Amino acid sequence: MEILIPNRLSILGHPQRLAVFRLLMRRYPDRVPATELAQALGLKPNTLSTYVNALMHAGLLTQERVGTSLRYAIHMEAARETIDYLIIDCCRGRPEICSPDLYPTPLGETAMSARKFNVLFICTGNSARSIFAESILRDMAGDRFVAYSAGTKPRSELNPFSLQVLEQKGHDVSVLRSKNISEFQGSGAPKFDFVFTVCNQAANEECPSWQGQPVTAHWGLPDPVKVEGSDAEKNLAFHQAYGALRNRMTGFTNLPMASLDRMSLQKAVDDLGQSQKEGPAT
Incomplete structure (x- = not known):
């Protein structure tokens, strides 16, 4: 997992990929149609496709086809793994020190x-x-x-x-x-x-x-x-x-x-x- 986490952090380091991730976190556990994501973020369909594919490759999103529509949702287990890695490794297991406002x-x-x-x-x-x-x-x-x-x-x-x-x-x-x-x-x-x-x-x-x-x-x-x-x-x-x-x-x-x-x-x-x-x- 230690190899995978830096890749996820690198993927999320791109502002618009992060914007997709954050929007889906706000909508969790909804599965949001690609057309709605593109409209909400002001992205062209092919641009959105590039971003969601990168996030899926990193394991952060799941995809479901409903009829002709593709819908996306956060892979919450992967998101938690990534956040836990930061808290345990960077904060040495002391989250109240790194982010006291979260507690x-x-x-x-x-x-x-x-x-x-x-x-x-x-x-x-x-x-x-x-x-x-x-x-x-x-x-x-x-x-x-x-x-x-x-x-x-x-x-x-x-x-x-x-x-x-x-x-x-x-x-x-x-x-x-x-x-x-x-x-x-x-x-x-x-x-x-x-x-x-x-x-x-x-x-x-x-x-x-x-x-x-x-x-x-x-x-x-x-x-x-x-x-x-x-x-x-x-x-x-x-x-x-x-x-x-x-x-x-x-x-x-x-x-x-x-x-x-x-x-x-x-x-x-x-x-x-x-x-x-x-x-x-x-």
Whole structure:
């Protein structure tokens, strides 16, 4: 493995190959179509092909063909081997010295205190999915969590179908507004324990690192705003997105936070992101 690791590090030393790797890490465990990767990174298809082939040769990516589409995902075992090699060899097994910010107080210890967990949900427009998630968590477990939402390119107004669904479900919509992610990146912003992306486009975008190294996960769902057709068809799509997020939020709030270490908690929220993609249209 010692021969293979330097080769992986050399492959990742190329800025655009590293960009592909980082995007797929943000989307893990999704398998992302090559066309989506190329569009998100502004690469020509043949250029992307060169980069992913190099990363696959180094063992860092896996490939799957779905119909005529090639899809890529991180080979997590190989990624962990590479990172572990750096920590064990370069840091002499003392990761808290090399990267102390990666080792904050365990969430289990925090859970024993009276402080609530801060959770941020991110999508592009902050007009539907992230607003749903914020509202659901606030009403479902507001005694344990403080819920926020934001958009990378927020719309000026919340989607009227979103508001209709939330009102039908009994949520208070007067406290909601569309917000830019920049509101939560300044010195006075809340320190987040969890950050979730709920749309693929937001996860594809490069965002600054969050202070305190929160647990992050990608909970991508189809965008109900993009559904075309009658008002009944659009309304159904919004209800399905709401149902899927409510299901995931139920699983999230039922996690035994105090007894899970960080790795177990990360796996749990990743698994929730792969659960039911659509909820019941109730």
